[in-house]
Amino acid sequence: MGFLEKLFGKKQDKETVMLLIKEYVNAHADSLIANWVAMQEELNDLTELERKEILKDEMDKITRATAEALKRQNIKVPAHLFQIVREELNDKIIELARPHISEFVYSYRRPYLAWPHPVDIPLRDLDKLKATLKENGVPLELLNYDLTDERIRSLLIQHEIRRKPEFQNAETWSRNFSYSHDDLILLAEVLKAKNIRIQGVEHVRGDLWILVKQELLRQQDSQFRKSFRKANPDLPEKPSRKEWAAAYVRALKNDLDYLGYVERMARLAGTIFEKGELEKLVREELAQKTPHFPGRSPGI
Numbered sequence: 001m002g003f004l005e006k007l008f009g010k011k012q013d014k015e016t017v018m019l020l021i022k023e024y025v026n027a028h029a030d031s032l033i034a035n036w037v038a039m040q041e042e043l044n045d046l047t048e049l050e051r052k053e054i055l056k057d058e059m060d061k062i063t064r065a066t067a068e069a070l071k072r073q074n075i076k077v078p079a080h081l082f083q084i085v086r087e088e089l090n091d092k093i094i095e096l097a098r099p100h101i102s103e104f105v106y107s108y109r110r111p112y113l114a115w116p117h118p119v120d121i122p123l124r125d126l127d128k129l130k131a132t133l134k135e136n137g138v139p140l141e142l143l144n145y146d147l148t149d150e151r152i153r154s155l156l157i158q159h160e161i162r163r164k165p166e167f168q169n170a171e172t173w174s175r176n177f178s179y180s181h182d183d184l185i186l187l188a189e190v191l192k193a194k195n196i197r198i199q200g201v202e203h204v205r206g207d208l209w210i211l212v213k214q215e216l217l218r219q220q221d222s223q224f225r226k227s228f229r230k231a232n233p234d235l236p237e238k239p240s241r242k243e244w245a246a247a248y249v250r251a252l253k254n255d256l257d258y259l260g261y262v263e264r265m266a267r268l269a270g271t272i273f274e275k276g277e278l279e280k281l282v283r284e285e286l287a288q289k290t291p292h293f294p295g296r297s298p299g300i
Contacts (some may be wrong), residue, residue, distance in 0.1 A: 017075060018084075021066060025088040028062040033092065035136040046239070055142060059085050086144055087199050094203050096138045097211070104129045105215045114227045115258065116220040126209060140208060147200030152177070155201065156183055159190050160272055181207075185214045186264070193268040224261040238269050245281035254286055 016261050036055075043051055065078045078084065080245070108119050111194040133140060156162040157174060161183055164173050181204075229235065231251035239247065244266050253260055256279060263273050288294045 009095070017070075018078075021078070021084060022071070022088055024066050024069060025062060025085050025090065027090045028065065029092045030087075032062070032089065033096075033137070033139060033142065036139050036142060039261050051141070055065030055144070057287065059089065063116065063240070078124070083146070086146075090143055090145065090199060090203060093138065093140065093142055093204070094245060096136070097133060097140065098215075100129065100136060100138065101208075101211055101215050104132070104221070105212060105219055109218075109219060109223075110217070111223060113223075115252075116223045116261075119216060119220070121208065121212060121216065129208065129212070131153070140206060143203070145200035145203070145205055147198070152179065152184065152187070152201070153177060155187055155191075155198070159187060159194075161187055161190065181210045181213055185211060185217055186267075188214065189268060205298050221261060221264060224258065225265060226260070228265070239266070241271060241273070241277075242285075244271065244273075245278065245285045248278070248282050249285045256282065263285060 036058075043054075046054070059082065063082045066085065067081055070077050072260060105121070108121050110117055129296065153162075153174060156179055157164075162179060164170055184201065184204050188204060191201055200206075204214050228247070229250050232247040235247050236243065244262060248259070248262050259278050259282070263278055266278075268275060
């Protein structure tokens, strides 16, 4: 049953209407993506500004068509309908891109190992992924987000991913501090864990290189969590700081190369370790487990 058929003679609640709008927009998004890919040669002759204008016109058409469909059924048109159109298009494109990004990242990893190993994906290899996306009709250039640096900085502070250095003026720092790709990726994970959706953050602004780094971290973290949970089957849902440290030692002994993985796991479970705090607790846990013999020096 199509969008209009579902609306005939029915009074829909807000959630249902939104779902129907999304269905209608999604069908038009498929057409837009297909047409955009088919027009690549013509589009290549245009400037970036001209391409953006064409995209805006196409999104306006979808918005108007959706609004008219709602009006014909006496349904109030949401004030943010254009935003819904844009977000649906973004979601569609990212959905098409993710399997290719995942496969690209997977090819650099050794998932058969118990613990993730360091992975270096050369930036120059990104051209291979771009070619794959192009061959499969995934136009990342259609991605568009209403997300400012100011908004990102505010979220990084709000969710305690970045904290003001003691010597900095709070107001000046909060407006101007620089943030890394890793900060944005972690923010996306934290918001997801809290069931907060901000699309531009979730999609890390549609930047292909950051999407690759995000997918690498996701795959590495998944591999780590599986082995860590296997080594700690009785670890509670929300461990204390000392329980995290004890679990680390139980799983990895004195190998301190994986502290960052546990710090991320803990953050998503609601525990934020200060810099160096987890390492200190792990070393204390190791010291308690190291046998000491009176009258003998360590190592003798």
